[in-house]
Amino acid sequence: MSYLQFNFESEYLEGNTAISVILPDKKRGITPQEFYRGDKKYKVLWLLHGTYGDHSDWIRKSNIELYACERDLIVVMPSALNSNYANWPNFSIGYNMYDFFFDELMPLIYGWFPASDKREDNYIAGLSMGGRGTCVYAFSHPEKFAAAAVLSACPRNVELLPTQEPHMWKRTQGSIDNAGGLEAYLNSPENTWRTVKEKAKTGELPRLYFAIGKKDGFYNAFVSFKEYAKEIGLEAEFEEIDGFAHEWRFWDLTIQHALSFFGLDDDSAGNPF
Numbered sequence: 001m002s003y004l005q006f007n008f009e010s011e012y013l014e015g016n017t018a019i020s021v022i023l024p025d026k027k028r029g030i031t032p033q034e035f036y037r038g039d040k041k042y043k044v045l046w047l048l049h050g051t052y053g054d055h056s057d058w059i060r061k062s063n064i065e066l067y068a069c070e071r072d073l074i075v076v077m078p079s080a081l082n083s084n085y086a087n088w089p090n091f092s093i094g095y096n097m098y099d100f101f102f103d104e105l106m107p108l109i110y111g112w113f114p115a116s117d118k119r120e121d122n123y124i125a126g127l128s129m130g131g132r133g134t135c136v137y138a139f140s141h142p143e144k145f146a147a148a149a150v151l152s153a154c155p156r157n158v159e160l161l162p163t164q165e166p167h168m169w170k171r172t173q174g175s176i177d178n179a180g181g182l183e184a185y186l187n188s189p190e191n192t193w194r195t196v197k198e199k200a201k202t203g204e205l206p207r208l209y210f211a212i213g214k215k216d217g218f219y220n221a222f223v224s225f226k227e228y229a230k231e232i233g234l235e236a237e238f239e240e241i242d243g244f245a246h247e248w249r250f251w252d253l254t255i256q257h258a259l260s261f262f263g264l265d266d267d268s269a270g271n272p273f
Helices: 032-036 057-061 064-069 097-112 129-140 158-164 166-179 182-186 192-199 219-232 248-262
Strands: 002-010 015-023 044-048 074-078 122-127 147-151 207-213 237-241
Touching (some): 002 097, 015 064, 057 074, 057 248, 064 074, 064 248, 074 097, 122 129, 122 248, 129 192, 147 248, 158 166, 158 182, 166 182, 207 248, 219 237, 237 248
Parallel strands (some): 044 122, 122 147
Antiparallel strands (some): 015 074
């Protein structure tokens, strides 16, 4: 594969940022002129990191480059600080990650790289905080993605967090304050518990895959959401795997499952080695 680390000044993040991009290989047997001057558009996976991470996490800690090579897949990995992939207009001089993703990063990738902008060719996935971001983005802009994979994360009923997950409730306070208070937060795209219910039966959501390790500290929340999904009539695939916690071995395994769920397995793609 071709691997690019791209640094540029972002209008929406109010400063320099970095993204990692995996691009398909030139197949052996065709000329560089045919490949690089061709008009083929490739499918795209938007891949989100977790808390404390950045654009390099998936490259350094998983085999995503190999999996992309096997599928002729473009993979775009942005940096998001610990923003929950939300807008934070009052952080420093402004850090609007949600707007950056849709109004800057997507146009950049579609305009400068051989990437298809068709819904059926775009997929989104993320781990932990990136899984939460995946829910926000896929639920609020379902027209952008054919399918989504949420790894070690799920929507939560925020109103029950104080008693059921006090640690998560404490971590959510900054997001609530950023939204303008609890009521504003509950009525925003950040409240994925609400937005998924509103769209569960409309047919507009992408195909959804959720995965959790049974040793993960978020496992109980995952089980609660799985029950909620049944109540609201949400069609999704859920996978619970023994022996794994909140860890990269699990995410490396389940991103492979996600790519298969997306329908991206392709024996004819990529070079043999």
